[in-house]
Amino acid sequence: MKGRPLLPFAIIAVVGILLMISISIIGLNQRAAMDEEGEGADTEEVVEFDDPVEAGEQIVNQSCIGCHGGDLSGGSGPALTGLEGKYSAEEIADIVQNGKGAMPAMPHDDAEADAIAQYLLSIE
Numbered sequence: 001m002k003g004r005p006l007l008p009f010a011i012i013a014v015v016g017i018l019l020m021i022s023i024s025i026i027g028l029n030q031r032a033a034m035d036e037e038g039e040g041a042d043t044e045e046v047v048e049f050d051d052p053v054e055a056g057e058q059i060v061n062q063s064c065i066g067c068h069g070g071d072l073s074g075g076s077g078p079a080l081t082g083l084e085g086k087y088s089a090e091e092i093a094d095i096v097q098n099g100k101g102a103m104p105a106m107p108h109d110d111a112e113a114d115a116i117a118q119y120l121l122s123i124e
């Protein structure tokens, strides 16, 4: 008979422990979710193009045809056709970003310069 009043306390204790465990599991889950969000934000900062060749074509048509000709066959600058085998993608990106001889450096970031290079290497 003496032990009886202890039962409710035992139940409260068990419920309390279960509550603490579930709260810490919820906390862990939220932390995992926050970590995932953080990683997602990191990858969003890198601007990559879904289709670099198409993006490169648009940029070239805006920035380059003034000197290299509307069909890229040359103007005040040399033709930009048939660059495959002459320059690598890295070398073209370098020319775009740093200029070459009479050509001024163009204000394009790494992703844009790479897209331009991929487009120029894709045309005949």
Ligand code: HEC
Pocket: 059, 060, 063, 064, 065, 066, 067, 068, 076, 077, 078, 079, 080, 083, 092, 095, 096, 100, 101, 102, 103, 104, 106, 116
């Ligand atoms: C202000 C005029 C001008 C603009 C704008 C310009 N270029 Fe040029 N580009 C030149 C000239 C001039 C040369 C030749 C430089 C030399 O060899 O002395 C050249 C050379 C190049 C070459 C080397 C070609 C070869 O056969 O050696 C590449 C590649 C090139 N340009 C890409 C681009 C791209 C891509 C753009 C646009 C993002 C661009 N250029 C915009 C004037 C220009």
